[in-house]
Amino acid sequence: MAALGLLAAGCSSGPASSASSGSSAASGGHVTLTYWNGFTGPDGPTVTALVNQFNKTHPNITIKMSIMPWDVFYQKLLPAFASGNAPDIVAMDTQQLPQYAAKNVFLPLTSYYSDAGNDTSALVAGAVAGTKVNGTEYAVPANFAPLMLYWNKKLFAAAHISGPPQNWAQWQADVVKLSHGGSSPQYGIALAENNTIPMWPILLWENGGGVTNPDATQGMLSDPASVGAVTQWSQLVLKDGITPQNITGAEADSLFQAQKAAMEMNGPWATTGYQSAGVDFGLAPIPAGPQKTVTLADVVAMSVNAKDNPAQVSAAETFMTWWNSKSTQVDYAVHTGFVPTVTGVTAADLAANPDVAQFESVEGTAQPYNLGTQYTNIETNTWEPAIEKILQGAPVAATLNGANTQVNSYLGG
């Protein structure tokens, strides 16, 4: 609570307080910052309302936000940086962050994090982990979402399964029991592998494997643990039809919402949609894997343009601190379903949206999907085609070995 007091004091007194974040502020000067992000969909209005609130309560700073679809965002960002028209603040998925950070377009934020006045120790560890590139933080979390297992209570009851699976043995048995083909097929789980939040990597992690090692310095696809995980689950897909082959994240969501799939690993944003569609679902932690229990941390984080002057930087930092203050985060979480980026938020605070509290309970096991600066090459060019081929029947070990060689060539080169 003392932290809240510090933040409140910091936020309300305008430019004088930004001196506490260590940089010289233009006293009394008005700073306008442009902020680009991809918060389309139902999140957009909430974010817009919060930014307007910031602008009202901080008369010396104006944030001009531009929301655009993510694919347009990435197409605009590059030429914008090349021509010097880039925005001051950029929010992007932390999977993409290393590629940009490596090009030195973003400001390293080590001083921001080490400054006690910014109360960065309250931030969720999994979220902060996503902002690090080679050990240096290049961004501040903007939103954070761990994945949980959604399970359809009605379909479980119909298959005489009493509750959600607790470990892999139960999980694998359950998906088979819940799947049946025929003219109106039902799937035990909706497992997406492209255009989605990473679901398959969670399976690899829980078995002790991964696409790369946590530092993203070496490929792990040919590790026995990775091969084992992919073999087990792809066999279930090919033999028992537990999920359609090769579906996108949106299709997986549609399957679960149409009650054609009994389970799905998904983030908190889907709860509202499923509820209004009348799906009677429960939330459970991802079942414990043979080696560990882990889930994915989906993190979008804000970075600052490396070319900004000190006044702009300190204004940006003021905004980022305000964004991650408890009151803002509770407001944001309750409206969008994202888990607050800061710890110390109780279930009582989140009473208006109780699902968020459930997601918050697994934030300790959440880790980001980090592929380093070779993200696109590894994810789009190597990993996704590999798993797609395997799900069409290609031999697991051989395909993964080939993929791993390619991954290492990207990482080594």
Added chain:
Amino acid sequence: MSVSTTRRRALVARVSGPFATRTRRRRLLTAYAFMLPSLVIMALFMFYPLIRAAWLSLTNYSFFGASQFIGLGNYTRLLHDPQFWGDLGNTAYYAAVTTPVSIVLALGLALLLNRRGLPARGILRAAIFLPAVVSLAVAAIPFRLMFTPSIGLITYWLGALGIHATDWLGSTTLAMPAVIIVGIWKNVGFYMVIYIAGLQTIPREFYEAARIDGATTWQRFRLITLPLLNNTTMFVTIIALISSFQAFDQIYVMTQGGPAFSTETLVMLIYRQGFQNFSMGYASAIGYVLVLIILLFSLLQMRFFNRRAIRY
């Protein structure tokens, strides 16, 4: 309508002699005066960027940092890139199916909906033209949902009949046909309208005369319609081929080039290399190769059609 003798002599005097040179120059200036606005805009906003892109294709430009001149390095790289060749194959497959099917369907529908006495022609034409009006990114959403098994409306209806529908978009063999269907769907109405405009320039008297002479429907089509549609057909074929080589929107929305790159075309490769991998220099090189391929095909088509052109 005949020109009188004095006129003709004046005309001949105009065409030869010192007056003629000035006339030719005046004609040249007139022509360029007509074309000036378009040429200026094209020079500034299409050719200048194109030349700049040519320069980029000879470097390793990646948006950030200094770029180095690497000569034909990008071009040799793409010759050895299996992704390039695979995508070239996909592009050829897409174009080879989409172009003829769209054109034949469009011509058929145009002939159908140009018949005199056919009721509700306007509404039918509007209905068939409608896909061209919708943005492809939006139209691809219903298609994607309809092609997805178990939640799609079509598969639901088929399921009620006991037919288990396959997953088109998840199969490496069926994804391309799915994307082709959407491509044809989008453009058929568009080409049909162009054909209708062309059909309307054929004087009805020709058909009357042919009918009086006892020509069958097929003969009328082959000997009057097709030849007189030559200009239109040349236009439609070239446009259709160019547009099929550049197919992007529906593939991007429906399959993102997957699964396993089975639907990725060259244009998507350019997008991926340029905007996701930051290798804009390499992407520009691929773009240039694509332009050369399209140019080659278009020149061949033009020669084919020019031989058959009918000029008044």
Added chain:
Amino acid sequence: MRSATDTPVQIQAAPARPSRPPSGRRILSTGWALAVGIAAALIIIFPLVWVFANSIKPESEIITAHPGLFSTTVTGSNYVQAWDAIDFPRLFLNTVIFAGGVTLLSLAFDSLTAYALARLDFPGRNVIFVLVLVTLMLPFQVNLVPLFLFLSDLHWLNTYQGLILPRATNAFGIFFLRQFFMSIPKELEDAARVDGASEFRIYRSVVLRLSVPALLTLGLFHFMYNWNDLLWPLIVSTNSSMYTLSSGLALFLGQHVIQYGLVMAGSVLAIVPMVVAFLIIQRRFTESIATSGLR
């Protein structure tokens, strides 16, 4: 003596024809034609009917276990929400200015150039035509970055001229009109030329007057293409005050959650003006054929 500004006369006066009742065979073949036409139209229009049907369903009923084309619950809430969420009137105005501006300029410039390529004989004509075609073959991804950098150098980003001028002429339009002009019989122009009319006069009074259907068609195409264009306006404008309708619609496609009902409703709202425009053009189209007198 005829001047070029006379209304074009009929090449062949159509003889007065006594009206003949259609033969039985003609009715049958018309019936078949109608059936095929209706079937084709229904198949083609089905996905769009699906979009409309979903736009009047509550969001929760769009992706369900038992999908039906229409639902028993009809609601207009998607439309209301879509209208408010993206400030529809302003986006509409921006789109009209953008698409309208491009169409008008393009019709003017394209027809001038097409006339030169189709009717004026000058050295380098074929070269220019091929160059024009080449611009059609450029995938926009190749041009996008250099063009963006160029506009940025001109400080034309986020301006109307930056948005409209690069599109103000179009190889498609030039090509289309050239083909059309080439198929107009030359007698009238030749007569006018012999009479001493300037090229521009011929262009304006003879050729343009005869090309109304083609110009209407092309105008519709240009308008439609730019109406639906998503990427270009988004790239050129750096703040949302210049966004067009497509960009507004794209905001409903979230990264994780797609608001299907809003996308469908917004799409219907965006399509309606284009459909109306097409139906209007349709009628003018056939009217202009009837009054052109050449048929």
